[in-house]
Amino acid sequence: MNHWPILPVLLPALTAGLLALANPRPSLARAVSLASSALLLGLAVKLLLMAADGEQRVYALGDWPPPFGIVLVLDRLSALMIALTALLALTCLAYASTGADREGPFFHALFQFQLMGLMGAFLTGDLFNLFVFFEVLLIASYGLLLLGASPARLRAGLHYVVINLLGSSLFLIAVALLYALTGTLNFADLAVKVAALAGAERMLAQSAALLLLAVFALKAALFPLLLWLPGAYAAASAPVAALFAIMTKVGVYAILRVHLTVFPPAAGILEPGLTRWVVPAALLTAAVGALGALASDRLAATVAWLTVMSAGTALAVAGLASAQAVSAALFYVLHSTLATAALFLLAGSIAAQRGAAGDRLQRAPRMAQHWRLGALFLFAAAAFVGVPPLSGFVVKVMLLQASFGGLPGAAIWAVLLGTTLLALLALTRAGITLFWSARRATVPLAGNATALATGAIVVLLAVLAGLSALGGPIKAATDAAAAQLSAPRSYIDKVLRTPGRI
Amino acid sequence: MELLMAIGVGALTTAGVYLVLRAHSFAVIVGLTLLSYAVNLFVFASGGLKVGAPPRIAPGAAEYAEPLAQALVLTAIVISFAMTALVVALALRARLETGDDRTEPDLGAEDT
Numbered sequence: 001m002n003h004w005p006i007l008p009v010l011l012p013a014l015t016a017g018l019l020a021l022a023n024p025r026p027s028l029a030r031a032v033s034l035a036s037s038a039l040l041l042g043l044a045v046k047l048l049l050m051a052a053d054g055e056q057r058v059y060a061l062g063d064w065p066p067p068f069g070i071v072l073v074l075d076r077l078s079a080l081m082i083a084l085t086a087l088l089a090l091t092c093l094a095y096a097s098t099g100a101d102r103e104g105p106f107f108h109a110l111f112q113f114q115l116m117g118l119m120g121a122f123l124t125g126d127l128f129n130l131f132v133f134f135e136v137l138l139i140a141s142y143g144l145l146l147l148g149a150s151p152a153r154l155r156a157g158l159h160y161v162v163i164n165l166l167g168s169s170l171f172l173i174a175v176a177l178l179y180a181l182t183g184t185l186n187f188a189d190l191a192v193k194v195a196a197l198a199g200a201e202r203m204l205a206q207s208a209a210l211l212l213l214a215v216f217a218l219k220a221a222l223f224p225l226l227l228w229l230p231g232a233y234a235a236a237s238a239p240v241a242a243l244f245a246i247m248t249k250v251g252v253y254a255i256l257r258v259h260l261t262v263f264p265p266a267a268g269i270l271e272p273g274l275t276r277w278v279v280p281a282a283l284l285t286a287a288v289g290a291l292g293a294l295a296s297d298r299l300a301a302t303v304a305w306l307t308v309m310s311a312g313t314a315l316a317v318a319g320l321a322s323a324q325a326v327s328a329a330l331f332y333v334l335h336s337t338l339a340t341a342a343l344f345l346l347a348g349s350i351a352a353q354r355g356a357a358g359d360r361l362q363r364a365p366r367m368a369q370h371w372r373l374g375a376l377f378l379f380a381a382a383a384f385v386g387v388p389p390l391s392g393f394v395v396k397v398m399l400l401q402a403s404f405g406g407l408p409g410a411a412i413w414a415v416l417l418g419t420t421l422l423a424l425l426a427l428t429r430a431g432i433t434l435f436w437s438a439r440r441a442t443v444p445l446a447g448n449a450t451a452l453a454t455g456a457i458v459v460l461l462a463v464l465a466g467l468s469a470l471g472g473p474i475k476a477a478t479d480a481a482a483a484q485l486s487a488p489r490s491y492i493d494k495v496l497r498t499p500g501r502i
Numbered sequence: 503m504e505l506l507m508a509i510g511v512g513a514l515t516t517a518g519v520y521l522v523l524r525a526h527s528f529a530v531i532v533g534l535t536l537l538s539y540a541v542n543l544f545v546f547a548s549g550g551l552k553v554g555a556p557p558r559i560a561p562g563a564a565e566y567a568e569p570l571a572q573a574l575v576l577t578a579i580v581i582s583f584a585m586t587a588l589v590v591a592l593a594l595r596a597r598l599e600t601g602d603d604r605t606e607p608d609l610g611a612e613d614t
Binding site (some may be wrong): 142165174175179180 | 522537570593
């Protein structure tokens with residue numbers, strides 16, 4: 001059997017266990033964590049190349065044949081998300097190594113546990129394991145959020161934990177409903193059995209599908225379940241917030257995976273269709289996110305609201321559920337995750353150099369690295385908003401093309417263009433306040449303003465430029481992933497025909 | 503027994519939701535605990551309710567209880583227990599740092 005698909009889960013799990021149990025001195029923990037993340041990135045690239053042949057690789061744990069055993073499935077979509085996560089993790093970790101990882105104990109162990117949960121959520125082919133990996137990544141995220149607990153962080157953390165616990169309860173109710181109806185939790189087996197349900201059982205399956213949609217919408221911070229996000233993300237330290245940029249995308253991924261594979265639009269379980277449920281909520285999310293960004297008085301809060309906006313934009317187009325729309329949404333997920341992460345890291349660097357003002361949008365002494373941070377901020381903001389020829393421009397053209405036509409298309413065009421303008425205004429206003437209205441006096445350079453911190457941001461921005469420069473091949477990859485996702489038959493056959501030993 | 507179970511799950515959920523919507527972290531935590539009890543019972547019931555039936559192969563057994571639902575509920579119990587412990591620690595810390603256990607400091611700030 002091909003053992004590659006389980007390695008992205010095992011590697012961070014073993015590193016995290018080692019770091020938690022051995023508790024080495026901080027510099028050693030940092031080195032181990034960085035080495036493990038670099039290895040993970042290499043592994044992710046290997047899996048991406050492996051998945052590029054269009055074949056799903058099913059890993060049956062303990063060699064139990066599905067649907068009796070647990071499976072991990074590597075396909076184009078999961079490989080893409082894994083590569084994105086690994087790249088983001090390495091840059092966030094490099095940035096955290098300039099000081100944020102000293103704010104509390106066990107930063108690196110928690111970080112690796114978080115990676116394990118993310119990787120598992122992207123790879124699993126089983127609904128209960130999706131729940132378990134969600135819990136792993138959430139528990140680790142609670143720890144990361146609360147490191148160096150300030151009162152603001154504690155309060156935001158309490159809200160975040162409570163709302164996610166409620167989400168977990170709903171998730172379990174949906175899981176139990178589906179298990180009672182079908183006797184299985186394997187995605188492929190569920191898809192077959194749910195499609196065969198009729199009458200009252202079909203309606204129960206429908207409520208389970210909607211419950212799952214609500215849970216994933218909570219993770220993706222979809223309207224009206226979005227108010228937990230800005231407070232929590234703005235309170236987190238910069239590298240943690242940047243890593244959290246992928247967390248709303250886990251919700252987007254879960255909606256795509258579950259509601260296109262298990263409850264595909266063709267089966268008609270989700271009356272009146274995924275589009276009618278998701279698109280209006282996602283458009284409202286994008287609009288509220290853009291308005292929130294405009295109303296924020298801190299840079300980190302602005303970026304947190306932009307994260308909300310980007311999740312809404314991705315789901316508004318993905319909700320159309322055509323292969324072209326899903327492909328454009330996936331490209332946008334790649335772009336917006338990296339762009340918001342870069343902005344979060346920049347907000348951290350800016351806050352560290354403005355003395356008591358932090359990242360609040362008010363007049364403050366000039367930053368020591370005024371020019372360097374200014375140039376990076378200009379580039380990141382332009383890339384996020386979509387100034388040609390940067391990746392935001394390319395991907396927004398794709399989104400507009402994919403959603404052209406009909407009433408949902410018109411609404412998406414209006415909201416997409418309107419929110420882009422609002423985001424541009426919010427970032428411009430932030431930039432003017434931070435860089436142009438600075439007082440003459442300069443705050444002395446803080447400890448974390450090293451080349452490594454700048455390097456991490458530069459790498460993210462370089463990848464964003466790469467998304468634009470290599471737009472053709474990357475679009476081909478997202479097209480193929482979306483096509484694979486839109487034709488779940490091959491996924492189902494591949495999983496259910498996996499041999500095993502009993 | 504089905505009726506008793508249904509009423510139990512319903513009552514626990516009702517009380518849990520009511521308490522979660524309160525503005526003090528202690529009530530919220532008790533509410534979350536009740537909700538997780540309700541969910542655990544619900545997951546347990548998803549395997550079907552049978553009295554006195556073994557969950558694994560036993561000589562002479564006429565019928566079996568669903569073992570997988572029990573395994574699922576065990577996992578769910580472990581997770582919800584750990585989460586309750588975490589949220590209690592968090593709420594205590596927030597209570598000590600900020601001096602009150604309101605979940606929203608701005609609400610009713612004028613009466614303190």
